[in-house]
Amino acid sequence: MAPNSLTKRLETDLLGSMQISNNAYYGIQTQRAMNNFKLSGKKLKQYPELIQALAHVKSACATANNKQGLLNNNKTNAILNAANKIINKEYDNQFLIDMIQGGAGTSSNMNINEVIANIGLEYMGLEKGKYEQLHPNTDVNMSQSTNDIYPTAVRLSILLKQKQLLTEVTLLADSFLNKSVQFNDILKLARTQLQDAVPMTLGQEFKSFASTLREDVKLITNTSRLLTEINLGGTAVGTGINTQLGYGQLAIDALCQSTNISFITANDLVEASSDMGAFVIYSATLKRLALKLSKIANDLRLLSMGPRAGLSEINLPPRQPGSSIMPGKVNPVIPEAVSQCAYQVLGNDLAISMAAEAGQLQLNAMEPLIAVNILDSITLLTNAMHMFRTLCIDDITANSERCRDLLDNSLGLVTALNPYLGYEAATKVAKQALISGDSIINLIKQQNLLTQAQLDDILQPHKMTQPA
Structure with a gap:
């Protein structure tokens, strides 16, 4: 017996053999991907929603294969048990491949296949690597291709992750709305093109921030429905090769049941296997939200500018000293950070657009880049809005x-x-x-154009800031 046989197992694939640590639930194809793709430093384990989504899809496919008599109950139960443990985040540390990878997501698909197979083998009372009893390709990947599994899982991962995003957008809008009530009677000057405009209330200004964010809750929710149209069952190019008639619908039905999301089969599976249009549109909604957040952040920086030599209409809560040389200086660091997050989301959107365009013929091999950038954008926006609300908006005060x-x-x-x-x-x-520097009110009084009583009546907030 070889000295390292107790800690290593020998696995073989198309390209040869490799020693794999017995502690690892992944196998030879995952190890090759780990060796090949050392790029972004962003590991699949850092994207738990995608791991969960892959497990959900594998579970659904195993259920469909079992119903069609292709996968026996013993193997099916082993796969379902393993998938459930992965969904419960028990094996996230087994997904070490880089999120950016060649092969249209094949490395991610094989990572989940091998981990499920080895967890399943242990469930069956067997050693890892005994693939003749439960094989990553033959059994776990039965009736499947990376080209329908990965796109389906990416869509599902986005839908799972966006729940946090929508929660934070709603909470941020609520925070602005609360401030609008608090500032309802504070008259101020509106500005257009950075020049003096007409009277409004500070409450109206903050309410507009709430309203624009609420629009994006609706838009993101509606746009995300595009992601529920999937190509599961299309296998390699959308023709459904290596499946039995009816398999695709059985798999989708099982996926709907396990996720409580109403997925539907794409009208044209060949088209759906290569088109990334839904991701482009969805990313555009994230970009729209990012642009709005940055605009709001910049407005707040302008309104708080000062504190002595600027507008200084509002006070942002101080969060840290602002200068290593200027004593007493406090900077608007939270809005500044929000804008930087927004710029990164814009960059991600450009990368997504380029990747979507780069597909050739029946497949888009650049989908891993699309996946990581959309998921990163959701994370950035979610974290930025939480920070914006809790460290800035909730504690803003007004200088009436x-x-x-x-x-x-x-x-x-x-x-x-x-x-x-x-x-x-x-x-x-x-x-x-303009010439004298005197105020409008003083000049009107001096020229007896209006009485003080008339001015007091006219200058009431509700008369100044809405139709007569």
Whole structure:
């Protein structure tokens, strides 16, 4: 007996043989992928939703094969037991391949096949590597191809992961809405093109942030339905080779039951095997959300600019000292970080677009790049919104007197008074204010254009910020 036989097992594939650690549940094909692809440092184990999704799909396929009499009960039970343990995250440390890989996801598919096979063998009371009893390809991958398994699992992983995303978008919108109620009666000056515009309330401004985020909850939810159309059962190129009639629907029915997600068969499995359009559209919705978050973050930076020499209409909660040289300086680090996350999501979207275009003929081999970038975008946005809400938005305060001072001294106020003064008189007052530096209110009083009582009535928040 060889000295290392107690700690190693010999496995063989198309290209030859290799010693595999007996502690490993993955096998020779996974080991080859680990040796070949040392690229991003992002391991499959860091993407638990994708591992769970792969296990769900393998379980569904085994159930379908068993119903068609192709896989006996003993092997089926072993596969289902192994898949269930993986779904429960008991074996995440066995998925060590790089997320970026050649082969259209074959390495990921073989990783899950080999881990399920070896967990299943132990369940059957056998040693790892005894593939003649439960084979990664013959049994675990029966009636399947990477080309229908991987796309299906990627879609499922996104649907699983987006639950956290939608929760954080909703909570962030709620936080802005709470602030809008708190700031409802604070009059301020709106600005267009960074120039003085017309009166509004700080509450209206914050409500607009909530409203725009709520739109994205609906958009992402609706767009994600595109991901429920899958090519499972199409195998290699969508023709369903190596399956029995009815297998695909049986597998999809089992997947729907295990995930509580209503998957449907694509209308054209050949088209669905190569088209990445659903991912492109979904990524675009993430980009849209990222752009909105960055715009909001930049608005808050502008509104809090100061504290002495800027707008300073709101106060962002101080989170850390802002300078190694300027004493007392505190920077808007949370909004700055949100914008950086948004820029990365935009970069991910470009990579997804390029990968989607790069498919040739009946397959897109670049899907692993699509998968990692969409999942990374969801993670970044989810974390950014949680940080934004808990470390910034919830603790924002308003400088109501500063808001009113800026409004009273702004030329924008004359627009609100235009219906009462008339356009010619209002224009004259605005010009005088611009030249003299005096306030609109003082000039109106000096020229007896309106009484104090009239001004007090006109300048009420509800009259200044909505139709008469």
